[in-house]
Amino acid sequence: MTDLVFADEEDEDAAAAAAALDPWVVLIVDDDVAVHQVTQLVMADFEFAGRRLLFLDAYSAAEARSLLQARRDVALILLDVVMESEHAGLELARYIREELDNHHVRIVLRTGQPGQAPEEHVIKSYDINDYKEKTELTKRKLITVFYAALRSYRDIMIIEQSRQALRRSIDAITRVYDSQNLRRFASAVLEQVAYLLGYEAQGLCASRVAAYAASHAEGRLKILAATPEYSRMLVDEEIGTLPPRVCAALDRALLEQQGNSDPQHFVGYYRSSSGNETLLYMEFAELIDEQARELLEIFCANVAITYESLLLREEIQDTQRSTVYIIGEAVERRSLEPGQHVRRVGEIAALLAEASGMREADVEFLRLAAPLHDVGKIAIADQILGKPGKLDEQEWASVQTHARVGFELLRKSDKRILQLGAIIAHEHHERWDGQGYPRGLAAEQIHLAGRIVAVADVLDTLLSRRCYKEAWRFEDAIAYLSAQAGTQFDPTLIQHLLARLEAVKDIYRRFPDA
Known part of the structure; x- marks a missing residue:
């Protein structure tokens, strides 16, 4: 008998927040139409980390292969063993891992004929993440499977995204000779911080430069780094088009010369010894804790120090360039x-x-x-x-x-x-x-x-x-x-x-x- 689990009523704000985030993509691979229908009905109200579910359907291993070739965002596959052949599901699992080289997606084998695929042999020989008989998958146990699989997928993707961001950071560090390269570096680090914190986040980092250090940017707030939501800011460097709530938070930090935050946003403020001011603004889909805020403050301070060092280097280079021109022009005169x-x-x-x-x-x-x-x-x-x-x-x-x-x-x-x-x-x-x-x-x-x-x-x-x-x-x-x-x-x-x-x-x- 299937266990009955009643979901708590959620308020409109929580529902709107969940709807705003991309859903977890779940692929059901089974030749039984009823299995697709029941699974989607039972899990219709499921939510994890503020995200709903998006179900994809494949009624054969061949159909699943075509679908998986076209997209890499599938988080979980519920996979039947016996479909167009006795081992179609197992062959599909091997295809996913070896030929598609997809080691991120979580694969849960669901079989109605355990004799065709003994659990010990399957777990040992195939890179799957769980093995369940269809008869044991009550609603409660299915929810447990979804939580375990999606939590594992989320953590793997955080690690992968952090690895990619770190690679971009290292690549940018080797070429951080001008402000544009610094912006790429700071943007990559900004993304990495969000990933390492484990939060869905968007944000930007801005600096107000002292007049002596960069006369072309006297007293003007300029963008150093931004996540994709604010990436357009790297082009025009103006903050006037930012949402009012962001401008208000940045203005408050500049006025009070200290950071401010609430449970879902963070503004870090750092003032260097030479008077340069740097701000970090981030918004989160989830509540942020004290440890996360501390890490963000460290990031803000380090970007400010790095930027100030770059400005000093540029000032030296400008002086050198001016000296060369003065000597050359003196000869010409x-x-x-x-x-x-x-x-x-x-x-x-x-x-x-x-x-x-x-x-x-x-x-x-x-x-x-x-x-x-x-x-x-x-x-x-x-x-x-x-x-x-x-x-x-x-x-x-x-x-x-x-x-x-x-x-x-x-x-x-x-x-x-x-x-x-x-x-x-x-x-x-x-x-x-x-x-x-x-x-x-x-x-x-x-x-x-x-x-x-x-x-x-x-x-x-x-x-x-x-x-x-x-x-x-x-x-x-x-x-x-x-x-x-x-x-x-x-x-x-x-x-x-x-x-x-x-x-x-x-x-x-x-x-x-x-």
């Missing part, structure tokens, strides 16, 4: 034609480097090193640099020494940017045909960085006004470089340039001469 030559050469060089397949980090190094290409001109007399007419033989010989002088100045440093700058200074006047200076290198004997800056330098020199010439039209300058492919310039680099003319024009729009 001696020719009496002030402008943004060194910046444009760096941007064009980076564009060609990226087109040549350089790694992202190497592209950035070249962007910084290229503006140093003419640093050796500090040794050239002002009357030569500022001469409006053609140089005589002796003056031209003096100008050519700037390649060697720049090399000697920069090579003394062990810093990577300056080492690359030394190579560029030495080789950016070499020619593809070997007729350049100072060493007469040819083709690939010339370092790729030297070949790239040669193109960028000549292009910008042609397009800029100098004391000895007027600026060329863009089309005329491009035609000249195209005609010199394979003689003065690396022909492959000219092809890259011709394929990116709009990007080159954009550089001139962003960095025009004063």
